[in-house]
Amino acid sequence: MVTDVINRDSETMKTLALAVEALGMELDIPTSVADIGGSSLCLHNDPTMPVLTAQLPQYFRTTLILKRLFDLLLSLCLVAVASPIMLGVAFLVKRENKGPIIFKQERIGLYGKPFTMYKFRSMRPDAHKAKTLLAKKHNMEDRFIFKLKEDPRVTSIGHFIRRTSLDELQQLFNVIKGDMSLVGPRPALAEEVARYDFLYSSRLLAKPGITGLWQISGRSNLNQAESEFADISYIQDWSLPGDIAILLNTVVVVLRGTGSY
Known part of the structure; x- marks a missing residue:
């Protein structure tokens, strides 16, 4: 009280x-x-x-259980349907260069608990080493989200799977494991979370999602304030019908390629 x-x-x-x-x-x-x-x-x-x-x-507990069941059942169905596509993407990624097919990275999840997030690799194997130099070159060292429209680290197939969001299909396995939800705030890096202010840290009260308000509101085209507003709005107002609406809007955004690079 x-x-x-x-x-x-x-x-x-x-x-x-x-x-x-x-x-x-x-x-x-x-x-x-x-x-x-x-x-x-x-x-x-x-x-x-x-x-x-x-x-x-x-x-309420019952609502959270329903959300988890919704995530689990839909993710299993999507994995079954998308398996041929994932095999095709894996073949193309491996054929382009000899790096790993799956990109694994530690992200911060529910209540600040770290987890390993999966994606199809869309960059050169040495991409992480070049990040610091690129951020300094483009004066983006203070950005929460570091993304370049013309990133030299992105491979040819990487441009395609990013534009179509096929690189994120592996995150369905994160949802099945329970680390992520189909809908939620963008999964953040530890270095980003360390810079959150008091209010914005409340985004850690929900599982990160494959898609969310950030993705359907402009993705990388949003500035920091707009991204934060989208995340906090989702945490405060989320509902199962709202999740379904976001998923349907995500299909439209992916087809248009809005803010994806």
Whole structure:
């Protein structure tokens, strides 16, 4: 229970509300303190003061179980359907050069827990070594997301599988393992998470997703503020119908190639 006064626009209150609800707990606050966007508020007649209980129904256990079942069943179906495509991509990646077919990288997941994310490799095997020099050359050392429209590290087949998002098909196995969801915030690197402010760190209250508001809102064309707004909006307002809508919109975005490079 929060009984002290917190300013209406306080990031502390917004972040606390998201964190408490996502962890399956209940947040009680006096009516004079309540200002929690996206929450349903229930009034209780406490003997000493009127109290509002803030609830985010989407974080109820039953809803989370349904989301997990939805992720698991749809991912298994997609793997079965997309297996021939994945075999074809694997062949093309291997034929172009002798590097590994699958790119593995540590990302940060739910509640800050690290996991290994899978993608079809779209860059040269020595791409990581060149990242620091490229970031400095293009004055992008302070960017949360380092991406270049004309990245010299990307292979020929890499350009194609990035534009069509085929490189991300391997992440279906991350969803099956439970590290990711079909829909959620973009899976972040540890170096990015270390720079999050108090409010933006609440994006760690949901599993990262293969797609999400970031992907259907412009992807790499978004600036930092727009990317952060998309992630926080998703955490605060997500629902299963909303996830389905994002998945359907993702098909349109992938066909158009919006913001993919």
